[in-house]
Amino acid sequence: MTILIQLAVALLPAILLLLYIWKKDPQNEPTSWLVKAVSWGVAICIPVGFFETLIDAAIFGGGDSSTLFGTTVRAFFIAALPEETVKLLALWLVLRKNPYFDEHFDGIVYAVCVGLGFAAIENVIYVLSSEEWLTVAIIRSLLAVPGHYAFAIVMGYYYSLYHFVDQTPKTAACILLIPVLLHGIYDALAMSGTANEYVGSIAFLVLIHFCIKMHKRARSRVLALIEKDQRMNSSSENERMKTTNYIP
Helix, strand or coil: CHHHHHHHHHHHHHHHHHHHHHHHHCCCCCCCHHHHHHHHHHCCCHHHHHHHHHHHHHHHCCCCCCCCCHHHHHHHHHHHHHHHHHHHHHHHHHHHHCCCCCCCCHHHHHHHHHHHHHHHHHHHHHCCCCCCCHHHHHHHHHHHHHHHHHHHHHHHHHHHHHHHCCCHHHHHHHHHHHHHHHHHHHHHHHHHCCCCCHHHHHHHHHHHHHHHHHHHHHHHHHHHHHHHHHHHHHHHHHHHHHHHHHHC
C-alpha cells in the first residue's frame, strides 16, 4: 500500500502540469500523439542514464567530484547536456512526421509531454529510493518537476520558432542551448550543498529566486504563442469569411 501511495505522490506533479498545459492549448492535440510524446519521455530514461554513466566515468573516472567545481561540471555536462539532448531527439522523433504540428503552441505542448514523461519516471526513482520519501516528494514537486516543465517550455518555444518563423542557425542552437543553460544553472545551485554546506544554503535561496524568474519567463512564452496562434486563426477565419461572402 505504501508503494502505491509513493507512486501516486511521485506522479501527481507531472500529471497536474500535463493537464495544465493541455487545457491551455486552444486546439487540443490528438490524445494518441500526446501519449506517444509522453511515452518517448519515459523511454529515454534508460539511454539518458547510460550516457550519464559514460560521461561521468570519462570526466571523473570514479574520482571525487564533491567540490564546487566538480558539482558544477556534473550539473552541466553529466546532467543537463545529455538529458536535454536526448529530450530534443525524442521531441524531433515525435514531430518530424506529425501532421498535427500546425500551430506555434504545439511545439510547447509536445515538448512538455516529453519533458514531463521523463520527469515523472525520474521522480518515481528518487521517491522510491529515499527513506525520507515524503520530504523528497514535496521538495521535488515544488522544484525539480516544475523545473523540467520550464526547460521543456523553452525548448518547445524555440522549436516552434525555428519551424514556423526563423530558420537561422542562432534559433536552431537556442532549441538545445537555452534549456541546457537553464538546467545546468538549476542543478549547479541545487548540488552545491553537497560540496559546501554554507554555500549550499545561500545557493538554495538563489535557486528559489531563479525558479520564480524562470517560470515567469516560461509563462510569458506560453501566453505569447497562444496569442500568436489566436491571431493567426482569427486572420484565417476572416479570410475564409471574405471568400465565402464574395459575390462575383
